[in-house]
Amino acid sequence: MAQISLHRPFPAAEVPQWDYETDVAVIGFGATGACAAIEAAGHGARVIIFERNSGSGGASGLSGGEIYIGGNGGTDVQRAAGFADSTEDFTAYLKAAGGPCVDEAKCDLYGREALNHFAWLKARGVPYRGNYLPGKHIEPTDDSTLIWSGSEAAAPFCELAKPAPRGHVIQHKGWGGGRPLVDVLEASARANGVEIVTDARALALIGDGDHIVGVIVRIDNQPRYVRTAKGVVLATGGFAFNEAMRRKYCPETFKLNDPIGDKDDGAGIEMGVGAGGDAVHMDQFFTTCPWTMPESHAYGVFVNTKGQRFINEDCYHGRVSRCSVDQPDGKVYLLLDNAHFVQPMDFARMSIAATGDSWEEVEGELELPNGTLSATMEVYNRHAREGRDPLFDKRPPILTPLDQGPFVALEMNFFSSYFSFFTLGGLRTSTDGEVLDRTGAAIPGLFAAGRCTSGLPAWGHGYSSGLSLADCTFFGRQAGRKAAAG
Amino acid sequence: MAQISLHRPFPAAEVPQWDYETDVAVIGFGATGACAAIEAAGHGARVIIFERNSGSGGASGLSGGEIYIGGNGGTDVQRAAGFADSTEDFTAYLKAAGGPCVDEAKCDLYGREALNHFAWLKARGVPYRGNYLPGKHIEPTDDSTLIWSGSEAAAPFCELAKPAPRGHVIQHKGWGGGRPLVDVLEASARANGVEIVTDARALALIGDGDHIVGVIVRIDNQPRYVRTAKGVVLATGGFAFNEAMRRKYCPETFKLNDPIGDKDDGAGIEMGVGAGGDAVHMDQFFTTCPWTMPESHAYGVFVNTKGQRFINEDCYHGRVSRCSVDQPDGKVYLLLDNAHFVQPMDFARMSIAATGDSWEEVEGELELPNGTLSATMEVYNRHAREGRDPLFDKRPPILTPLDQGPFVALEMNFFSSYFSFFTLGGLRTSTDGEVLDRTGAAIPGLFAAGRCTSGLPAWGHGYSSGLSLADCTFFGRQAGRKAAAG
Known part of the structure; x- marks a missing residue:
């Protein structure tokens, strides 16, 4: 019998029994996984989320709950504060923030769609107070909405795109808006009929020839076999907590001592690469003090x-x-x-x-x-x-x-002060969240989003607050919708 | 029928006919491939080198023919010049030069074995005048042997290891000693009965389950199927001439305009990864003006x-x-x-x-x-x-x-002045040249060395002249010997 491994799909022919049958399996229940599940379910798919922890959250749940949004003349919040944010400026900033690692197609798409995405988030129930908080803030300490969350007004970015504040923070008193953000998304997923299985760690994809047709998860210490009629969505986060991967792909992070995330061990990247995926810009990381x-x-x-x-x-x-x-x-x-x-x-x-x-x-x-x-x-x-x-x-x-x-x-x-960090490199995906192989072709049945991919926040030197959650939530949705389309 | 692709081994079961049968196939005829072939043949294997060009050379043939050697009290040349180079100092320098990307096991092994390797090169017929040339030189303009070719005497390296000059240059008037170096190695390979097939570009590995059992090469515009009883050795160089790979893995090189090498398109890295190998430190590159x-x-x-x-x-x-x-x-x-x-x-x-x-x-x-x-x-x-x-x-x-x-x-x-560059990232290999998968296990039948691997010259900021040819020649031999052992 084949070994169960992150590093190559388990052959479907050797699956002893199917313990779960679904259209779409989402691996990981942070903001990415939640959005993928909501969208897949909203497009008619049966969806199960498998989460290794006992509840939702992931790295998103530890974040500030801030999402980078602009373009199309600005959100209602931006416009009320006097910022008419054009799609051209917004997209130009996204591309500058991506630096030499930029995925231009993702910037172009999100540049056009971010306002619709904001409406979608609000329609799911994410609350926004709607006000603008001037000044320099890491996160609002009150429940304000709009802050300057990047380098928009600073050189060289301000020469490349007309500046506007674009960090949109969930209404929530104080820091830590990521937890209530995921709570809202979880409620929406449940309301959409998404099945949620916790304490279920993904062990391997299941492959049938070139197609990914399922995933093996460990539940109650047993491998359980999940058949996916349409797709698996990897939403497992980066590899800040995997020292072996950091050593091989991102050794500069050993200058630092404070990984942030929730067990982010790169498992989704490993599974994706094992299925033929391409991991890119693996040397990139975010850090801040x-x-x-x-x-x-x-x-x-x-x-x-x-x-x-x-x-x-x-x-x-x-x-x-x-x-x-x-x-x-x-x-x-x-x-x-x-x-x-x-x-x-x-x-x-x-x-x-x-x-x-x-x-x-x-x-x-x-x-x-x-x-x-x-x-x-x-x-x-x-x-x-x-x-x-x-x-x-x-x-x-x-x-x-x-x-x-x-x-x-x-x-x-760098090592003894608080320099938090997380990794930015990961699977190369299409704007629809398809995991791409090294020739650029989509791997049938396999999708990914968030920090197990290289996305909007591709370059450590260009990171801005809210870029990662923008990428997680928007491209999580893209992946879920495409997976549901089968 | 399966597609012929760099990106996954072609199934042995679908091979229409075997055009060549050998124990070891070496892909690429630079210094790495030559040394692998010599050593494999010397250990009793039937060996064929397949080279895409019409003759030997590769990037090695364009180099200065300088090899980084020391330790064990120093080479005869070092000792005659008054440098008693201990293995500890030599190894410590190799590790400092590898920086955060260092492969300690490779440094330890080469630190112990470099003097024997020098003797081996001389026994193959590589000539050395034997003198020491003080001063700052990129390469000797006469036929001198020993030069300072790294940062040994400079901070912080001089604090980590007692300095010694270690660049050993083939006896050859003026720059460009790489060409005569490869000529000597080619003659040795031919004398050892190695078969050489030129104008033969590798298209794909051939796999049988987990084993690599051959390679497909294009000859006279036709795919030719090579059965390898013992192993394939990838010796194809880096990816300085592959813009798509540079964009995905090493975008900083787009600041520069002068790749050096000979069609180094990363094909060996792609084949190795496609067979389950692990490409590491892909963001690293050497440059100099x-x-x-x-x-x-x-x-x-x-x-x-x-x-x-x-x-x-x-x-x-x-x-x-x-x-x-x-x-x-x-x-x-x-x-x-x-x-x-x-x-x-x-x-x-x-x-x-x-x-x-x-x-x-x-x-x-x-x-x-x-x-x-x-x-x-x-x-x-x-x-x-x-x-x-x-x-x-x-x-x-x-x-x-x-x-x-x-x-x-x-x-x-950086872009308009002459900043030559080549890439340093590549396949992760054991000290025996086995291509390792992402779990660290050897892929049966697949070996690699030189710039399609990450080796001694792992870190751009620590590169020293002669490190790459040391890595190519020594670990090329290691790979050839291990492949011959089957």
């Missing part, structure tokens, strides 16, 4: 261990963090003056590395040569007083002189 | 478009170049004073971006803000006069003040 909290710290200046700036600090906190991780010696410094310094958040695990009544004193306390950090800050402050940053094009109001001593350098160590 | 020619330019200082240094310029030219390509805005500047400037080589396509009687003038001509590049050079020169570089730990004699005007900034554009 919550350095913009308190908000006054957003006005700080980053330097590396050579006393050099390396980024326009007005861009997205995750872009600053990702560029930080490219710097040498495993750490960077956030420089602040007395007008902007507040004790950093404990959970960020940032410490004070140096203080001084002048930048020269801070430089000396960091044991940097004379004329390095102090020259950096002299150039920065001289131009900030003129409202410009000729080196990195940081812009007002975040661009402001840091010249009111005393001064401080906060140390951010 | 010949900026150390003329040699006085090796004393220059690199700055990015912000006027910042970013590397100790005394490390390997390829490491400087690779770090350059990480800098923003698509270009860097090489700063020189009158004591060191000579007209750059035409083929490097570097141009003079600015000149001045002071670094302030150069700064102004580059339209950089006052106090950027000039501050960088003030700090650099002040410490260089004391023989130290507190920022990047560049060391004498390459560390020297650049203070004799007039001054010049040479512009190196």
